[in-house]
Amino acid sequence: MLTPFLMDDIITRALTEDIGTGDITTVSTIPADKQTAAVLVAKEAGIICGLPVFARVYELLDPCVKVEFSVFEGQRVHKGDRLARIEGPARSVLTGERVALNFLQRLSAIATKTAWAVDQVEGTHASICDTRKTTPGLRIFEKYAVRTGGGSNHRFNLADGILIKDNHIQAAGGITAAVTMARRQAPHTLKIEVEVENLAQVDEALACGADIIMLDNMDQPDIEAAVARIAGRALVEISGNMGEKNLSALAATGIDLISIGALTHTVKALDISLRFDLA
Secondary structure (H helix, E strand, C coil): CCCHHHHHHHHHHHHHHHHCCCCHHHHHHCCCCCEEEEEEEECCCEECCCHHHHHHHHHHHCCCCEEEECCCCCCEECCCCEEEEEEEEHHHHHHHHHHHHHHHHHHHHHHHHHHHHHHHCCCCCCEEECCCCCCCCCHHHHHHHHHHCCCECCCCCCCCCEEECHHHHHHHCCHHHHHHHHHHHCCCCCCEEEEECCHHHHHHHHHCCCCEEEEECCCHHHHHHHHHHHCCCCEEEEECCHHHCCHHHHHCCCCCEEECCHHHHCCCCCCEEEEECCC
16 A cells, blocks of 8 residues: 555655656636646546555645545546546646646556456466566656556565576586575575476476576476476476567466566556546
């Protein structure tokens, strides 16, 4: 759940970045006492995410702006649906518009893409999860959006778990050496995940007791072979351009997790507009 404590620093920095020394266009064209009402409209279908962030932008900018939502967080909407009504000083509504929309459009896009991926694996054992390929400074928002879309979160940061990847393996001198050193250093509460690229590495990761084995960029026959070899002795995660692959077929192999960097790093903003309501 997003709370003001989690949101305010990010939003304040975004407002400072966008407004600078002042919204010169709005101040020079809109009377200070002008009141207005505006509506928020979905211009395409998707999953709405970021309503608390949208509202908080205006709470921080000007508490006189009131936002009343007509949809709920995580709701699937259609083109033309009204999402909210905004009332208050016209200057403030206009000044906060871009920042509020930027957050809402991006988080809704992530939730929408995640929901699509979750739908692809429905009826299987597999879960959809994100990665650390997030926008710098926005990770807490973007991982929240993944959960809103029905996905789960991988590590939030480097302290959350041990994930031994190809460069770690090379620098440590092999999978066994890396896992052995990790076991010596890490508390017992942390699981150890190993990224592997072939079946020989699967066998080595199993032999040294990896808790999670990530099959990176493997084709489906090798994934099926790896699942059979692991046979429940470790969780099986697959990764590597998963946003471009047949998730349903891959999930049917019996894997546990599908991590998709594209959930956060290559989404197209959901088209949402704010327009003054002249009715």
